[in-house]
Amino acid sequence: MTHQPTQDERRPANDGRKAAARNRAALIAAAREIYADSGLNAPLSAIARRAGVGQGVLYRHFPDRAAVATAVLEENVRQIEQVAAEPGAGIVRVLGVLTWHQTQSAAFISLLHAEGAGGGTGVPAYASALSERVERALRAHLPAGHPLAGERDDLMVAVAMVSGAVTGPTREHRERRALAAWRLLGVEVGPVLPLED
Missing domain, CATH: 1.10.10.60 (Homeodomain-like)
Incomplete structure (x- = not known):
């Protein structure tokens, strides 16, 4: 048994x-x-x-550190790409999602400064690649004559400038500063919200 x-x-x-x-x-x-x-x-x-x-x-x-950062920041970039791929999404909507991520994360701001501030030198490969993906998603929606559609580097320099303004103790404070920076650049931004899955 x-x-x-x-x-x-x-x-x-x-x-x-x-x-x-x-x-x-x-x-x-x-x-x-x-x-x-x-x-x-x-x-x-x-x-x-x-x-x-x-x-x-x-x-x-x-x-390594790059693998951790890439896994975290990949989701931010994926959301921006996803909203950019929505039928009828315009630059205003894409900038709203981008701005939400700017107000949420110091790490995302570092990523956007990777290329936007004139970089390339000493920029980790993962940051450069993710920054380029953000730029492609934004550039795909820039109509002719838009304030960000100037010289080749103007788009990401403007994004880096807004990122530099995103400071403060609360998300609401950082959002007000980001919207003020966009306004000073003459750029309209949609609702500052994350992409809903």
Whole structure:
């Protein structure tokens, strides 16, 4: 007669892939929070602590600082690309979503300064690539004669200028400053909202 183990005697199932997916999601969420406050140079150890995992777990998912930053910032850029791809979306709507991300995250502002401030020199490859994707999404909606449709670099220089104005203790304060900067540049911006999934 074979003994069937009772529920209490069974070994718990190995969560392997589920645990890995949960850890990755927790790391990205923690990095998003820390980067929003401190920018892209925040210590990776702080991200691991906030996620409730060890640094070894962080490095299993993300081999370096660039990989963590890319995973976090990819979502911001994806939303801007997604709204730019909506039928009938105009530059005003795309700038509204862009401005929302500017008011939310110091890390996103750092990304937009990667190329916009005349860069290229010393700019990490991931930041440059993501910045270029933002520029393409915006440029696709610029009508002729728009204030941002001037010289080749004007668009991202203007975005970097607005990013520089996005300072203050609250999101509302940062939003007011961003909208004031756009207004001073003669640019209309739609509602400052995230893209709804």
